[in-house]
Amino acid sequence: MYSFPGKPKNQRVKRALQKREPKIVENDKHALFLKGGRTSETIAEALKDLYSLKKPLATMYKKKNIMRPFEDETSMEFFSHKCDASLFLFGSHSKKRPNNLVLGRLYDSHVLDMMELGIEKFTGIKQFQGNKCSMGTKPCLVFAGEAFDEDKEHRRLKSLLIDFFRGPVVPNIRLSGLEHVMMFTAAGGKVYLRSYRILLKKSGSRTPRVELDEMGPSLDLVVRRTKLSSDDLYKRSTRVPKAAKIGKKKNVTRDAFGTQHGQIHMQRQNYEKLQLRKVRALKRKSDTKTNTEEGTSPKTEEGTSPKTVKSTDVEMTSD
Template sequence: MSALDAVVKPKTKRAKRFLEHRAPKVNENEKNTILVKGGNASDTVTKSLRDIYSLKKPHCVLYKKKNMTRPFEDQTSLEFFSKKSDCSMFVFGSHNKKRPNNLIFGRMFDFHVLDMIELGVEKFVPLKDFKCSKCPEATKPLLIFAGDSFEVNEEYRRLKNLLIDFFRGPLVTAVRLAGLEHVLHFTAVEGKIFMRSYRVLMKKSGCRTPRIELEEMGPSFDFVMRRTHLASDDLYKQSMKRPKAAVIKKKKNISQDTFGTTYGRIHMQKQDLGKLQTRKVKALKKRPADKAGAGQESPKKKKLV
């Protein structure tokens, strides 16, 4: 075995905890994101990355220095940053004459680029231009997708899957009504993707269920799809494979209805009701005369002439 293949054991408890955090798990950690700025970035790209960072905090790392790299030509730099920061999602912002105000959304699998989709920013309204109160940090958003392109076109369908993976936030078992206060709406129409961010306002309605109103809080993007780098079907299927320990086995003869009520089916052998033990009541006891008559044949009735 070469020196490169040798396993280095941690010498301190801190290093041991670090390696355990990076090790593969049955239930993976929350997906973190790195925001990287290219060698030439416009003011629109810089503000866009800053607003996306505001939406993704605290599961996000913003790189402030410029990085001379081109993801569609050389992906080694992004893979290095991903492994260094332990992030499986990334956004790369750049600007040039051929592709102005460019944002590349992508994700990693085993610290290698899985999918990359390049979106051009045609119109952008930053978060600070909306004079209203904002949602608290780390609020789990509601994601809404409108448009037939998200279901028909393969590139748009993969973009929808990527955006869900990017903005869905931590996995939770239950959410209270007051926690549903952030909505991200994506609309695909005429080759463009419109991203809008709303804050949910709950007003009095005179009954138990509140009246819902949406107030736009920003940021607002008008995207156009440019280049794509999508994983093959085999690699995409492999990235979605779940370990056997994480798969919940289905229990036989147990079902649930729409209201969450659990029903179970019990299989029993056929019972002989003649031997069924019943309650011993005095009125059901047989008299001695009945017991004696039960052993004798009943006398034949004579026909009267």
């Protein structure tokens, strides 16, 4: 592991070292793109296209570097530590291994996993017509094929591809922000990489009609060599700190989409003793209704009926 010798000389170096210290919530993973001592036109174009999909979380070295990652890992670890990159993609070309890509990641400044992929067929972004996605777009990753679930090497390759192309970590995604889809298909001992642009068109309803337009790059890959870490080291590298884990709360659960659901327990209430609000207008209405049903006038005493008094019915007497 590479470390700074002694104490930092100034505050700028101290701040730079503090950024590289372990954190509870790590930063977005940075990728390093390198060329070997000998490359082909296919490798050069493939590195450029993949670099354009990874930007801005990527650094590309234009000069050639003579190294063999499977034989000596120190050079790759040095460049990765220099750029503070935990992912790397190395391209080379030789007669024995033509159009070769080495995809890998690091843990604690040491190489954790490395997989060598050979390009059998390549179609660049320039050969596809139409608009392309903007830089920094977070892609949707789709994996198809039983090998990604059954084979150990393909399972590790799936994890490596997710780390490499997942992009920045965001809490929410809006519908119009889904612009890019990357699909990986494992079939016949090969891995097919396809890149599409999502088009949202009018459908006559609130939900738009979704169409996919291939925008490149398109690669047909075959796995050549692998260098995987042990199960114990891999388990230690994927361990989540205790402070970063979300504590369990009583009667609170989350579904597959991260939506929080809660459950409230209440005692049984006695609705007979429940005090309701008495509305005066409704009370008068009910009293009038009951009196009319009984055949009595609302302003007379019970058992009597209203009587009209005339002046002729009154007799005047005198003492």
